[in-house]
Amino acid sequence: MRVGLSRNRWRTEPRREGILARSHCPHRHSRLDRLGHELDHGMGLMEKRDRTLDSKTNEKRYVSDTLLSSLKVSRERAGANARSQITLALADLKNQNERSALMDYYDSIVRLQRGRVDEVDALRKAGGKVVGYLCMFVPVELICASGAVPLRLDSGFYCTVMPSEQLLPSEVCPVVKSFLGTAMLDLSPYLRLCDVLICPGSCGTKTKLSEILEDFVPIWRIEVPHYKDGLSTKLLWQHEISSLKSKLEKLTGQKITKRALRRSIEQIEEARGVFHRFRELGKFKSLPISGRDAMLVTQTMWYDDLERWTEKTRELCTELEKRIQDGVIVSHSEAPRIMLAGSPIIWPNWKLPNLIEESGAVIVCDDLCSGDQGILSDPVNVDEWTMQDMLAAIADRYLQPITCPCFAPNDKRLDKVARMVKDYRVDGVVYHQLRGCYIQKIEFSRIRSALRDLRTPVLGIETDYTQEDVGQLKTRIDAFLEMIQSAKQNA
Amino acid sequence: MVKTSSLRITSQTLSFIVINLAFLAPLYTGIPLAILSCNYLKIRIFDCFLYVLQEGLSTGSLAGTTYLYNFAAMVVVFVVMALLLGTAWCGWICPLGYVQDVLTKGRALSGIGYYRVPARIQRHVKLLKYVFLAAIVVISLGIALPNIRESKLRNTLFLPLCQVCPAKPLFLYLQILLGILPPTTQVPLLSIVILPIFLVGAIAIRRGWCIVCPNLGLLSLFHRLNAVSLFRRRERCTKCGTCTRVCAMDAPNDGIHGDVSRPECIRCFQCVEMCPGNASRTSYFFQRRILGSKFHAGRPVKKSVADRA
Numbered sequence: 001m002r003v004g005l006s007r008n009r010w011r012t013e014p015r016r017e018g019i020l021a022r023s024h025c026p027h028r029h030s031r032l033d034r035l036g037h038e039l040d041h042g043m044g045l046m047e048k049r050d051r052t053l054d055s056k057t058n059e060k061r062y063v064s065d066t067l068l069s070s071l072k073v074s075r076e077r078a079g080a081n082a083r084s085q086i087t088l089a090l091a092d093l094k095n096q097n098e099r100s101a102l103m104d105y106y107d108s109i110v111r112l113q114r115g116r117v118d119e120v121d122a123l124r125k126a127g128g129k130v131v132g133y134l135c136m137f138v139p140v141e142l143i144c145a146s147g148a149v150p151l152r153l154d155s156g157f158y159c160t161v162m163p164s165e166q167l168l169p170s171e172v173c174p175v176v177k178s179f180l181g182t183a184m185l186d187l188s189p190y191l192r193l194c195d196v197l198i199c200p201g202s203c204g205t206k207t208k209l210s211e212i213l214e215d216f217v218p219i220w221r222i223e224v225p226h227y228k229d230g231l232s233t234k235l236l237w238q239h240e241i242s243s244l245k246s247k248l249e250k251l252t253g254q255k256i257t258k259r260a261l262r263r264s265i266e267q268i269e270e271a272r273g274v275f276h277r278f279r280e281l282g283k284f285k286s287l288p289i290s291g292r293d294a295m296l297v298t299q300t301m302w303y304d305d306l307e308r309w310t311e312k313t314r315e316l317c318t319e320l321e322k323r324i325q326d327g328v329i330v331s332h333s334e335a336p337r338i339m340l341a342g343s344p345i346i347w348p349n350w351k352l353p354n355l356i357e358e359s360g361a362v363i364v365c366d367d368l369c370s371g372d373q374g375i376l377s378d379p380v381n382v383d384e385w386t387m388q389d390m391l392a393a394i395a396d397r398y399l400q401p402i403t404c405p406c407f408a409p410n411d412k413r414l415d416k417v418a419r420m421v422k423d424y425r426v427d428g429v430v431y432h433q434l435r436g437c438y439i440q441k442i443e444f445s446r447i448r449s450a451l452r453d454l455r456t457p458v459l460g461i462e463t464d465y466t467q468e469d470v471g472q473l474k475t476r477i478d479a480f481l482e483m484i485q486s487a488k489q490n491a
Numbered sequence: 492m493v494k495t496s497s498l499r500i501t502s503q504t505l506s507f508i509v510i511n512l513a514f515l516a517p518l519y520t521g522i523p524l525a526i527l528s529c530n531y532l533k534i535r536i537f538d539c540f541l542y543v544l545q546e547g548l549s550t551g552s553l554a555g556t557t558y559l560y561n562f563a564a565m566v567v568v569f570v571v572m573a574l575l576l577g578t579a580w581c582g583w584i585c586p587l588g589y590v591q592d593v594l595t596k597g598r599a600l601s602g603i604g605y606y607r608v609p610a611r612i613q614r615h616v617k618l619l620k621y622v623f624l625a626a627i628v629v630i631s632l633g634i635a636l637p638n639i640r641e642s643k644l645r646n647t648l649f650l651p652l653c654q655v656c657p658a659k660p661l662f663l664y665l666q667i668l669l670g671i672l673p674p675t676t677q678v679p680l681l682s683i684v685i686l687p688i689f690l691v692g693a694i695a696i697r698r699g700w701c702i703v704c705p706n707l708g709l710l711s712l713f714h715r716l717n718a719v720s721l722f723r724r725r726e727r728c729t730k731c732g733t734c735t736r737v738c739a740m741d742a743p744n745d746g747i748h749g750d751v752s753r754p755e756c757i758r759c760f761q762c763v764e765m766c767p768g769n770a771s772r773t774s775y776f777f778q779r780r781i782l783g784s785k786f787h788a789g790r791p792v793k794k795s796v797a798d799r800a
Binding site: 143228258269270271272273275276277351369377378380383384385386389392395396397399400401412415416418419 | 515599600603604605699723726727728729732733736737761765769787788789
């Protein structure tokens with residue numbers, strides 16, 4: 001009887017396991033897809049487990065409710081401080097002579113109020129998705145192709161460092177501290193609008209940041225391989241990219257088609273063309289735009305609609321090229337030409353560029369991931385416009401040419417710095433080191449010796465998200481520039 | 492500025508027309524080219540060197556001194572050609588390569604991806620071309636031995652490559668279709684079986700046949716002496732990995748600089764065209780620079796296929 005029953009059950013039960021089930025799987029086209037599918041499946045389980053964990057134990061969270069409520073008091077003051085930091089940085093920029101009227105557009109975007117924020121908010125209310133990201137390992141092409149709005153959300157606020165120090169040790173780099181503080185104080189208008197935040201695990205602190213931020217916003221992590229020539233590096237990274245694609249598709253509910261992806265790659269390539277036309281201006285003997293304004297233009301791309309940014313920057317290029325013909329310049333042709341390198345300089349932390357340019361030098365180029373080495377520095381080089389090749393090209397672009405010090409070996413960075421020193425005829429390099437950004441500090445000695453071979457002086461500056469060291473920095477920068485000037489006159 | 496890839500496809504199309512469609516039939520020269528252009532075509536201008544080689548090795552010693560001198564002259568002509576252009580014959584002229592490139596283009600346009608042979612397999616598979624080359628030479632010499640040359644085995648094994656080469660059915664059937672050859676033309680059965688494998692292989696793997704092609708094996712023996720060279724300058728290279736990805740022959744490019752031409756490089760210069768580094772990849776012909784990569788940004792892209800649809 002029992003045997004018969006079980007036999008019947010075996011017969012009537014749909015066969016779900018084994019080869020048949022696999023052949024019904026919608027993702028059976030390639031090994032990679034299958035792996036992505038398995039990954040998604042695993043991810044779903046993880047999410048489920050996390051949610052149960054969340055509801056059970058509140059104390060497993062990093063940011064407790066008590067901590068958040070204690071911060072509510074200082075929120076008003078911090079908001080006012082952040083606004084005044086932006087206003088002061090903008091006032092410094094507006095004080096420059098011969099500043100182009102077209103810069104108003106960029107000023108309005110980096111004010112981080114109204115305008116663009118309302119626009120994103122309206123988009124979101126209309127059903128659009130907003131995807132925030134940190135670092136420059138996130139393929140913006142994919143986000144654009146999925147129809148979501150990409151926003152890079154690194155933070156440069158000084159006043160938000162303090163509250164996050166209740167959680168993080170003081171040795172942690174201020175970029176991470178400031179961003180976490182922004183989240184804790186709910187100060188960033190864009191973070192509030194984000195449906196999801198993509199956190200690449202570039203350095204140790206960013207990895208942990210992704211864990212803490214889970215208390216505020218849904219997080220997608222990207223595993224960044226640190227050895228580019230590792231055996232499985234390419235495979236791992238390609239899987240990361242394709243799984244990001246399927247996650248984006250799930251978020252927006254629409255498939256990333258070949259057509260959409262191609263269009264977004266071409267759109268970013270167009271923006272890149274304009275960006276490089278703009279950067280070419282730095283090679284002139286006297287510049288039509290100051291270096292800090294140029295950095296502002298570059299960074300505006302993080303927040304703004306890409307098409308509009310491209311249009312506006314094209315207009316700006318046309319005007320600046322006309323200025324060169326007319327001889328309207330903002331910098332003295334004898335002014336020391338400075339290159340910035342090292343840790344990212346994120347709006348509104350415009351302290352260092354302001355100090356350098358107010359002392360009479362001019363920033364002609366930079367080696368910062370927040371500036372020239374950002375998303376628009378290298379192309380997504382597609383050979384065949386098939387989905388496979390586009391994804392492979394995107395994967396290559398967001399790993400291989402990046403010279404973040406989180407990679408080893410990172411010899412390419414030395415070549416890149418040397419090339420920029422030659423191309424932009426740089427007189428001196430200012431190496432910006434944020435306190436706690438240890439990988440940048442480790443690379444400093446190597447970059448210094450590489451630049452010594454080129455007979456280019458370097459000034460290593462260690463600083464933090466604070467206004468306290470401005471006087472001391474000014475003295476050091478003045479001395480450095482004086483040295484360059486005298487060397488130039490002797491030559 | 493004309494793109495290298497357009498130049499190449501033009502050169503391939505022209506050679507295909509000249510070599511295989513026999514418009515210039517009365518101009519038969521008898522010169523063996525270092526490419527797989529079939530010798531069985533009714534009207535042709537050039538010979539296939541591998542045919543000449545096989546025939547020479549099998550019958551050379553028996554056919555008298557005039558034939559031997561003739562054969563030696565053919566070999567000299569081939570060596571000069573191999574030294575001048577080397578594997579560029581495969582990338583720019585070979586009609587079999589052209590067919591594969593056209594199929595690849597068609598596949599890419601229809602949006603289907605290709606199969607990338609994993610490096611660890613590729614490393615072993617690409618040695619097959621030398622095995623095939625050695626087999627051709629050994630068999631051709633072997634059937635000239637006194638015991639064998641009288642037996643039935645000689646007829647079975649005579650011209651071993653021509654019995655399997657996909658170029659033979661491909662181009663013969665083409666000429667039959669065009670009415671140049673009579674429909675009764677004999678084609679070896681084995682090569683007819685191999686033809687669909689070749690066609691599917693060319694669609695699935697970029698330049699699939701070339702991985703095992705004995706003609707490329709023969710040419711690549713000269714690759715160190717090749718006059719067409721390919722260089723990479725370390726200080727201009729951004730290490731973006733484009734050259735490795737776009738290489739149809741999957742020639743390993745990572746982590747090397749200086750002379751980066753590999754034995755399997757067919758000098759298609761797709762890597763030079765795609766390289767975003769200014770003068771990072773360059774090509775020289777006898778120390779004279781013929782090509783160099785150019786920095787490109789915001790390259791005017793052709794209107795998307797998507798937009799037209």
